[in-house]
Structure formats: C-alpha cells, structure tokens
Amino acid sequence: MTAVATLTPQLVEDFRQDGFVVVPDLLAPDELARYGRAVDAAVARRSAHDTRPLVQKSRYEQSFVQCQNLWEDSPDVRPLTFHARLGETAARLLGVGAVRLWHDQALYKESGGRETDPHQDHPYWPIVETDTITAWIPFGGSTLAGGAMGYLPGSHRRGLREFVDIFTGPAPADGGHDPLARPELAGLAPVWVEVPPGAVAFHHGLTFHLARPNSTGTVRRVHTVIYFADGSTRGEGRFPHPAVERAGIPVGAVIASDVTPLAWPRPDGDLPDPPGQPPA
Numbered sequence: 025m026t027a028v029a030t031l032t033p034q035l036v037e038d039f040r041q042d043g044f045v046v047v048p049d050l051l052a053p054d055e056l057a058r059y060g061r062a063v064d065a066a067v068a069r070r071s072a073h074d075t076r077p078l079v080q081k082s083r084y085e086q087s088f089v090q091c092q093n094l095w096e097d098s099p100d101v102r103p104l105t106f107h108a109r110l111g112e113t114a115a116r117l118l119g120v121g122a123v124r125l126w127h128d129q130a131l132y133k134e135s136g137g138r139e140t141d142p143h144q145d146h147p148y149w150p151i152v153e154t155d156t157i158t159a160w161i162p163f164g165g166s167t168l169a170g171g172a173m174g175y176l177p178g179s180h181r182r183g184l185r186e187f188v189d190i191f192t193g194p195a196p197a198d199g200g201h202d203p204l205a206r207p208e209l210a211g212l213a214p215v216w217v218e219v220p221p222g223a224v225a226f227h228h229g230l231t232f233h234l235a236r237p238n239s240t241g242t243v244r245r246v247h248t249v250i251y252f253a254d255g256s257t258r259g260e261g262r263f264p265h266p267a268v269e270r271a272g273i274p275v276g277a278v279i280a281s282d283v284t285p286l287a288w289p290r291p292d293g294d295l296p297d298p299p300g301q302p303p304a
C-alpha cells in the first residue's frame with residue numbers, strides 16, 4: 025500500500041488504462057500558497073527581459089510562458105519539484121521503484137493565451153524506455169475557461185511515438201498537421217479535466233494531450249515536474265537535450281547524473297544540490 029493516502033488502487037488502474045489521472049489532495053493549502061508564490065517569483069525573474077505583448081510572440085509562446093529547471097536557481101521551488109508525495113505518486117502510477125527528475129517547468133498561460141496544441145511528450149526526449157510521467161500542478165486549480173488540459177484516454181497504448189512540431193508552422197486549427205486525426209487514434213476524443221486546487225493531474229509521456237485557451241482575465245499558473253524511471257537509458261533522440269547533453273550521457277548509457285537527480289525515494293527532507301552548470 026502506498027504512503028500517499030489519496031492514491032487509491034482504482035486511480036492507479038485508471039492511469040494504466042487511460043494514461044492520465046487526477047490525484048486529489050496532494051498539496052495542502054499552505055503548500056499551494058507558498059510554492060505558488062515561489063514559482064510566480066521565479067517566472068517573473070526569468071521572464072523579466074521579455075516585454076513583448078502576446079500578439080508579438082510566436083505561436084508556441086502564445087500558448088504559455090515556459091521556464092525550465094527552476095529547481096536549480098530557485099531554492100524556494102526546489103522542495104516542490106522534489107516533493108516526496110509527488111515523486112512517490114509518479115513512481116506508483118508508473119509501477120516502478122524509483123524515479124528521476126527529467127526536468128521541471130512552469131507553464132504560465134497568460135490571459136488571452138491560445139490553446140496548447142495536441143502532442144505526446146515522450147518523442148521530444150531521447151529516452152529509450154517509455155516509463156515517463158508528468159505531474160501538472162495548477163496553483164489555483166484549472167477550469168475549462170482558464171486553460172484546462174484535455175487527454176486522449178488510452179492513447180498511450182496505441183503504439184504511437186510521434187514527434188509533433190508544436191513550435192513552428194501552422195496550428196491544426198489553421199490547416200497544419202493534426203495528430204489527433206491519425207487513424208490509430210480513431211474513436212478517441214479528448215476528455216477535458218478541471219483540476220481542483222490541491223489536486224495534481226498526471227499524464228503518461230505517450231498520452232496525447234492538449235489544453236484550452238485562457239479566456240479568463242487571470243494567468244493560469246502551473247508548475248510541472250517530469251519524471252522517468254530510474255535505470256532508463258539514453259536513445260538517439262531527434263535533437264540534443266540538455267537533460268543528457270549537460271552531463272555527457274552517451275547513447276545507450278543509463279541516464280543518471282546531478283542534472284537528473286533521483287526524485288523518489290530520497291531520505292526525509294533531503295534535497296539534491298543543483299549541478300554546477302547554468303540551468304538550461
């Protein structure tokens with residue numbers, strides 16, 4: 025039995041079937057408030073140089089402000105990224121004994137921010153094995169109007185590993201490639217999920233997902249933590265990725281370094297030191 029009281033066997037089974045799940049009451053109100061302030065400050069500091077209005081940003085940038093590896097240069101964010109309940113939940117959902125951090129990232133969808141285009145995460149990462157999972161933590165909860173996520177249930181079990189270019193070119197809504205139109209995904213429609221404050225949504229690295237535009241007047245404030253099963257090995261990958269390049273992990277080697285520390289299990293209260301190189 026797990027030490028995370030709200031992670032029931034049914035939720036673990038739901039995750040295996042659907043490739044996503046919302047686990048209630050993982051963070052207490054005081055933790056949400058404290059870590060929300062810490063990530064707000066980190067995002068403000070990292071993005072202070074960028075004063076462009078939304079309309080001048082690229083298609084990808086209009087979906088969210090993205091800041092990676094905040095745990096490295098924001099000591100107040102570090103306990104959230106390495107929060108034991110999050111890491112344990114990720115490991116239990118994957119059914120593995122230990123998970124490492126791939127990277128964390130804040131995804132702040134501005135007021136008026138466009139949808140997040142559909143994609144799988146794993147094809148962006150040079151990891152051979154597919155035991156990967158993201159914890160999606162909305163500090164104020166998420167709503168349909170404010171940029172909630174949608175997931176294609178069971179799409180992680182359809183044998184697809186498709187690299188989708190959500191960075192450049194036209195969006196599916198503007199005639200660009202639509203991964204959800206693939207015949208392998210026939211019969212699947214997005215399940216839109218509102219996450220209450222304190223709950224955390226988890227999705228598998230192979231689950232197709234997307235998010236709604238933010239039509240509210242406030243920012244959708246989300247921190248995410250991406251985990252992979254300890255013992256996973258480096259694949260070729262499409263592009264160099266800082267999570268392995270910074271540590272010089274060769275293709276075929278086990279991915280283990282201070283860039284991707286063990287997230288769970290760790291001794292109580294123990295946090296890893298950031299690597300001695302600038303954050304990605």
Ligand SMILES: O=C(O)CCC(=O)C(=O)O
Pocket residue numbers: 087088131133140145158160233234235246248
């Ligand atoms: O927050 C979003 O809008 C998208 C999140 C996402 O794609 C992810 O966490 O993998």
